[in-house]
Amino acid sequence: MGRWDPNARERLERAALELFAEQGFAATTVPQITERAGLTTRTFFRYFSDKREVLFSGEEGMRSQFTAIIEGAPPELSGLDLVQYALEQGAAAIFEPRFADLRSWRAVVASDEGLRERALRKQELSTETAKTALRERGLDEQTATVLAGLASVLLQSAVTAWVEQPVVEKSLTAYIRESVEQLRSLVA
């Protein structure tokens, strides 16, 4: 068991997130995580270097998804329209199916200074990835930097508003549209 389980990674991630949310990040040990997941510690360390990394292992996949979205965007889109397109596609493909997990994840990260710093660094890497994808569409360095930064600000602002709704009434896509409209009015 464990070694050949095709869902081992997902099971470990789920068990870790549950335990971090229930009893705190600092108080949770790797053996507790593997016990909850019904897997061995050896299996754990095949996937993750430490318990912190469990929280960030999905980031690389997310970056690849955003790169594919930008690469596949209609060629006539540019500026803020391109950003809006990429964020709406990303919301539907990446974030909206994971509302509950994302809410837990953010609460756990917010509880620990080291995790916050790590999360910000991962966010910076995502912004870099978006910038690279924008450069490959032919945008110059400065334009790609500002657009990628803008995308990050709009996404963070929309995701925060979305997960902090006391009652879930609006989709992330709706929040993204609001943020984009607001930006247009602030800059106009």
Add this chain to the structure above:
Amino acid sequence: MGRWDPNARERLERAALELFAEQGFAATTVPQITERAGLTTRTFFRYFSDKREVLFSGEEGMRSQFTAIIEGAPPELSGLDLVQYALEQGAAAIFEPRFADLRSWRAVVASDEGLRERALRKQELSTETAKTALRERGLDEQTATVLAGLASVLLQSAVTAWVEQPVVEKSLTAYIRESVEQLRSLVA
């Protein structure tokens, strides 16, 4: 000596930055820093909890300066005009007098993953401070969040372009104006 030196903090900061730039952050010890500064280790620890903190002790003062700038901004300014005003004032008061130090500082921070994470966290705190100052001007939560995020993106992009000039020909203020103009055209 040391104990009553009114410039002890500045001398320690300067010595540390020089040593980090010359021989690397990891290779530099607190005794080396105090020796270069002509002060004692005891004095060092009166100001800083560790060598990492030497790099970030100025951040709180910077945040206060930005708060004062936003509080003192002409009441008729809003949206991107307010952001531009605050960034230009900040450029003149905070960054432009410190070009060489800022360039060294950024090179040292970029060399170490832990320092990068810490720097991002400090940047996030600055964005939070700006947001609070904007809220106190009467802006709603969402508007203050997006404007403060925008200010951070524009400042980072302008400062990067400014310190990375192979030959220093343009002021930070000029780069800020360019970034703001670029944003206007991207959003239009």
